[in-house]
Amino acid sequence: MGRAATAVAALAAAAIALAPFLAGDGFVYHVAILVAIEGLLAVSLHLTLRIGQLSLAQGGFMGIGAYASALLARDAGLPFPLALVGAVVIAAAIAAALGTVILRVRGVQFALLTFGLGEAIVLIFVEFVVPFGGNNGLMGIPPASLGPLSLQARPAFYGFALAVVFLVLLAVRGLLAGTPGMVLRSLADNEPLSRSLGTDELAWRRLVFAASAAVAAISGSLYAHYLGYISPEAFNVGATVKALIMNVVGGVGLLAGPLIGALILVPLPELFRASVRYQQLLYGLSLLALMLFLPRGLGGLLAGRSRP
Amino acid sequence: MLRLIRHAALAATILSAIAGAAGARAQAQETLKIGVLGTLTGPGATWGLAIDGGARIAADEVNAKGGLKVGDKAYKVEIVAYDDQYKAASAVTALNRLAGPDGVRFVLGPIGSASLLAIKPITERDKIVLFTASWSAAVLKDSNYIFRVGPTTQEFAPATIAWLKRTHPAVKRIATVSANDETGWNSQRIQKEAYGKAGLEVVAAEHFERQQTDFRALLTKLLAAKPDSIELDTTPPPTAGLIIRQAREQGYKGLFTKFGGFDVAEIVRTAGADYAEGVVGISQGDPASPEWARLREAYAKHHKNEMGDFVFLFYDAARLLFAGIERAGTATDVDKVVKAIEQSAPFPGTVGPLTWGGKEAYGVDHQIYTPLYLVAIQEGAGRVIGKVDLQ
Amino acid sequence: MFQQFLVIMALSAAIYMLLALGFTLIFGVMRVVNFAHGEFVMLGAYALYVVQDVLGVGYAAALPLAALVAGLVGVVCERLVFRRFVGDEIGSMIVALALAVTLKGAVTAVFGTDGPSIARPISGVVTLGGAVIPKDQLFAAAVALVLVALTHRLLVATRLGLAMRAVAQDAEAARLQGMRPWTTYPAAFAVGCALAGFAGALTAPIYGAAPDMGDAALMKAFVVVVLGGLGSIPGALIAALLLGALDAGISILFDPTLAALASFGAVIAVLLFRPSGILGRA
Known part of the structure; x- marks a missing residue:
């Protein structure tokens, strides 16, 4: 993209991000918050796609973040920012530990492995009623606040979520542009060569995988403290699949792709809400049409042919 | 070129749809929107469609009479129904949409406990009135704007178990089966307590997952305890039918009771008329009565499935709400409407008077007591065999 | 109780074999992880409903017709959707997920x-050494085993089967030998989806049908296929027995959630330590 195009894109992004403040409607804020939360999950999945491994366990990591944050804030009495950080550390640590073993598996086997892992994480929430509350989930999760500043009102929470998305994007861009990104690209270009130069590529992939779990956990923590209620089925493989579809719709080659996808897919069911009976069919058909006719996603369309 | 047209068409569709959603906010002056929030798809759909059907029948009636008279205005009632897919997060989104763009202040539903508990903080804060049939004990606690439209296990279990003891003196050993979630835990706990108090032994208590259809392993365990009667509790009726069939096939000869959400048509459909013979449950109406026939005919105009007894609950709840709004003389001052509803007891329900209670158990008199029948399945149809006396 | 355990295990295992067979066949031949497999099971169940209960055809004829419907829909999906994603394992997986949503939505819209x-x-039971076996479940299991045997014959004793196995081993080499993948692919999809349709039509009278019934079916097929090794038919048969035992045993002793947890645990362990499945060479 040229410099002018970049500027236009940045302006458009800013306009979309600020639009809910202009609309000022409670429901628009609600949908915008869900776009931010689900968009973060899509970004987390995007990171795993960047290491060439489709992880279907990201919904599970979002669940780990949500449950950890909820339990830390509600039962351990930690303030929201600390609960959020705690949830991120826990999810990232679990991913790093698992990554040592599971990242050795590649390709479709990795997708299936993480499919099993994602289902297993949710079943753990269902089976162990103490402390996770079983199918009933956890309720009475304290609303988010930053010190004395309450984030309970929707506009305030949206502002916070927006800031978080922005910071996460900066961090992810840094990660992909920095050493790990370079290592990963050289691996993609010439794996034997970079191996012979002694790069410990598994360690780098593990770092990116842990980062992806951390982003998923942020998404989970925001979800828990926004809704005040969580239950296991919100984090099953279906949630990951939705995030995956966001990446496909938005374009997997672009960092903005998952967010573009979230921006389209989160409000989409709302458009079909009046026709309950046909809602799923219309949704499915739109997805199939997008995949068949726009295989590089809408993001790919906007970016032109400059990136593969 | 073709590509371009495709893209343009796609963008246009999305844009026009968004514009449509925004335009929906501009509404006609003389219309009052009433929300329905229920499970309209999937396994819990029978109950969700009952909310919707009951609300629409009541709305049709009031509209046929020239609308709702509030002060010197007459409102046409419009039902706006959204699906919560039995999921808490979907319920929150649907409620936000009802309360926001649709401007709804009064909602019938939901039934799922998870859905209700998830939206409760918002409805209490934003003063939205809910008429729910969710059975969790936590529903009415610390709430001002929630009414429960019918009796729950808490209210009827002592009476139904007393009936069982009186009519089936040989029954000593009870097994109970319930769903593995808030609704099932809560009702099973109350049933176990009530059976124990009545001097009957609960020899097995099992939980199943809502999407489960294969109960052979669960029943192997349950039947090993040699129960005389199996209490199906709040199990969704289609699931209850599968359990009945599979238990009979594994050689169970005893009684089945379903004291909690009965639906003869659904149970007969999944169990088969032979296996369903003799199953006892509770019902909000008498399937042989003229009231049932009248509602059934009205219900068929809106939904294709066979009407269940929950339609009585929500038809009466909607009429109660309309009466409350007319009596309060306002459709916007929610506190006044709630007060007017509280003061309208006893309200003439379809099969008998509705009264209020619940202060002792829940701290607020928002539990509605309705007449309740005992129904047995005979040759594939429900026959009333008694009436439950609630206090 | 132990006799009952054996009965449940054996009856389940036969159905699991049938569920897994089509899934693993499609993967073996086309390298497509068909996440819409459960929806073809569901289509079979609904097709049985239409043919038997709406049109009034007898069960004996309705059963194969229902499977045929599922198979035909499979061919159409192969032609319109999956063929564009051949060689793209991840892409075909994603498009299968979208197809699953669409098929579920289509059935919901119609029914x-x-x-x-x-x-x-079929109704009634037979008693065998202290265990009770419902006749309809026995029938379903027996038909499932016959279908498994027939599929095996198809693969080893026919030209089409030979072509499928050749394409599964090396698509490029098979093409050079004059075997056209553009006919083997639809054939594999037709057989795989018809097998799924049979599974749906066999179990629908027993457990009923619903638009979301495919989710549970997919989970079972997934676990069996991974445990047995992707694309391996003998592996799937052994794994189906294993899953039957695991499911029945843990469900009777504890609860079905724990049984599901254990089966996913086994899936993870197999993929980590024996990715070619329990029969494969690690």
Whole structure:
């Protein structure tokens, strides 16, 4: 993209991000918050796609973040920012530990492995009623606040979520542009060569995988403290699949792709809400049409042919 | 070129749809929107469609009479129904949409406990009135704007178990089966307590997952305890039918009771008329009565499935709400409407008077007591065999 | 109780074999992880409903017709959707997920969300050494085993089967030998989806049908296929027995959630330590 195009894109992004403040409607804020939360999950999945491994366990990591944050804030009495950080550390640590073993598996086997892992994480929430509350989930999760500043009102929470998305994007861009990104690209270009130069590529992939779990956990923590209620089925493989579809719709080659996808897919069911009976069919058909006719996603369309 | 047209068409569709959603906010002056929030798809759909059907029948009636008279205005009632897919997060989104763009202040539903508990903080804060049939004990606690439209296990279990003891003196050993979630835990706990108090032994208590259809392993365990009667509790009726069939096939000869959400048509459909013979449950109406026939005919105009007894609950709840709004003389001052509803007891329900209670158990008199029948399945149809006396 | 455990295990295992067979066949031949497999099971169940209960055809004829419907839909999907994603394992997986949503939505739009009322052609039980076996479940298991045997014959004793196995081993080499993948692919999809349709049509009278019934079916097929090794038919048969035992045993002793947890644990362990499945060479 040229410099002018970049500027236009940045302006458009800013306009979309600020639009809910202009609309000022409670429901628009609600949908915008869900776009931010689900968009973060899509970004987390995007990171795993960047290491060439489709992880279907990201919904599970979002669940780990949500449950950890909820339990830390509600039962351990930690303030929201600390609960959020705690949830991120826990999810990232679990991913790093698992990554040592599971990242050795590649390709479709990795997708299936993480499919099993994602289902297993949710079943753990269902089976162990103490402390996770079983199918009933956890309720009475304290609303988010930053010190004395309450984030309970929707506009305030949206502002916070927006800031978080922005910071996460900066961090992810840094990660992909920095050493790990370079290592990963050289691996993609010439794996034997970079191996012979002694790069410990598994360690780098593990770092990116842990980062992806951390982003998923942020998404989970925001979800828990926004809704005040969580239950296991919100984090099953279906949630990951939705995030995956966001990446496909938005374009997997672009960092903005998952967010573009979230921006389209989160409000989409709302458009079909009046026709309950046909809602799923219309949704499915739109997805199939997008995949068949726009295989590089809408993001790919906007970016032109400059990136593969 | 073709590509371009495709893209343009796609963008246009999305844009026009968004514009449509925004335009929906501009509404006609003389219309009052009433929300329905229920499970309209999937396994819990029978109950969700009952909310919707009951609300629409009541709305049709009031509209046929020239609308709702509030002060010197007459409102046409419009039902706006959204699906919560039995999921808490979907319920929150649907409620936000009802309360926001649709401007709804009064909602019938939901039934799922998870859905209700998830939206409760918002409805209490934003003063939205809910008429729910969710059975969790936590529903009415610390709430001002929630009414429960019918009796729950808490209210009827002592009476139904007393009936069982009186009519089936040989029954000593009870097994109970319930769903593995808030609704099932809560009702099973109350049933176990009530059976124990009545001097009957609960020899097995099992939980199943809502999407489960294969109960052979669960029943192997349950039947090993040699129960005389199996209490199906709040199990969704289609699931209850599968359990009945599979238990009979594994050689169970005893009684089945379903004291909690009965639906003869659904149970007969999944169990088969032979296996369903003799199953006892509770019902909000008498399937042989003229009231049932009248509602059934009205219900068929809106939904294709066979009407269940929950339609009585929500038809009466909607009429109660309309009466409350007319009596309060306002459709916007929610506190006044709630007060007017509280003061309208006893309200003439379809099969008998509705009264209020619940202060002792829940701290607020928002539990509605309705007449309740005992129904047995005979040759594939429900026959009333008694009436439950609630206090 | 132990006799009952054996009965449940054996009856389940036969159905699991049938569920997994089509899934693993499609993967073996096309390298497509068909996440819409459960929806073809569901299509079979609904097709049985339409043929048997709406059109009034007898069960014996309705059963193969239902499977045929699922197979035909499979061919159409292969042609319109999956063929564009050949060689793209991840891409085909994603498009299968979208197809699953669409098929579920289509059935919901036509039939509504309530399960249809499906007549039961077989009833009654047989008692065997202290265990009770419902006749309809016995019939379903027996037909499933016959279908497994027939599929095996198809693969080893026919030209089409030979072509499928050749393409599964090396698509490029098979093409050079004059075997056209553009006919083997639809054939594999037809057989795989018809097998799924049979599974749906066999179990629908027993457990009923609903638009979301495919989710549970997919989970079972997935676990069996991974445990047995992707694309391996003998592996799938052994794994189906294993899953039958695991499911019945843990469900009787504890609860079905723990059984599901254990089966996913086994899936993870197999993929980590024996990715070619329990029969494969690690």
